[in-house]
Amino acid sequence: MIIFGTRTKVLSNKSQSTTGNCDYCGTVGSLFAYRQIKYFHIFWIPIFPYSSQIITICSHCKKVSDQTQINPQTLQSLSLGAVRKTPIGYFTGIVLIGLLISAIFAAGISGAKKKQEYLKDPKVGDVYEVSYAKNGKTMRTIYRIAKLTADSVTFDINDYEADSRKGLRKLRERYSDSYSEKRQVSRAELEKMKSKISSIERL
Numbered sequence: 001m002i003i004f005g006t007r008t009k010v011l012s013n014k015s016q017s018t019t020g021n022c023d024y025c026g027t028v029g030s031l032f033a034y035r036q037i038k039y040f041h042i043f044w045i046p047i048f049p050y051s052s053q054i055i056t057i058c059s060h061c062k063k064v065s066d067q068t069q070i071n072p073q074t075l076q077s078l079s080l081g082a083v084r085k086t087p088i089g090y091f092t093g094i095v096l097i098g099l100l101i102s103a104i105f106a107a108g109i110s111g112a113k114k115k116q117e118y119l120k121d122p123k124v125g126d127v128y129e130v131s132y133a134k135n136g137k138t139m140r141t142i143y144r145i146a147k148l149t150a151d152s153v154t155f156d157i158n159d160y161e162a163d164s165r166k167g168l169r170k171l172r173e174r175y176s177d178s179y180s181e182k183r184q185v186s187r188a189e190l191e192k193m194k195s196k197i198s199s200i201e202r203l
């Protein structure tokens with residue numbers, strides 16, 4: 001199976017009419033013009049065309065001419081309409097990649113917005129991913145809000161720590177209920193912790 005690579009496709013025209021005479025064999029009215037696209041694909045999905053040109057094929061001698069071989073006068077009359085344009089479908093991959101990037105971007109923005117909202121109005125049970133420096137390394141752990149007063153926030157601090165985001169995910173799966181230490185901060189201090197908090201989740 002071919003997973004990715006390049007392909008060549010000659011598009012058929014909607015109406016079949018000849019575009020001229022063959023310079024090669026001299027037959028009158030034997031020349032047909034088509035658009036030929038070369039494109040990258042992954043599986044069956046076209047990513048983007050890297051070449052799009054008009055070719056002519058003589059129905060008599062079967063001579064195929066690429067765009068550089070077609071005489072300029074014929075070419076000009078052709079590009080005006082007879083030949084199909086590159087269909088948008090050949091840009092599918094680029095469109096999908098674009099959508100994916102905007103989705104990631106939008107998710108990032110909404111995550112940042114949520115963090116901002118949750119910091120301003122904390123609730124008991126909010127789960128914070130917190131990073132801190134320890135022996136020159138960045139360590140991460142989980143803080144969970146245990147108690148709130150008018151001017152303070154008390155966290156349960158997870159008993160475990162991780163040195164990577166991946167490790168933190170594992171920690172959350174395995175030790176989601178291992179909290180024994182507590183830490184109280186003022187609401188003003190909470191705002192200062194912002195840059196150390198990578199995400200906040202609320203159930």
Ligand SMILES: [Zn+2]
Nearest residue numbers: 022025058061
């Ligand atoms: Zn010919």
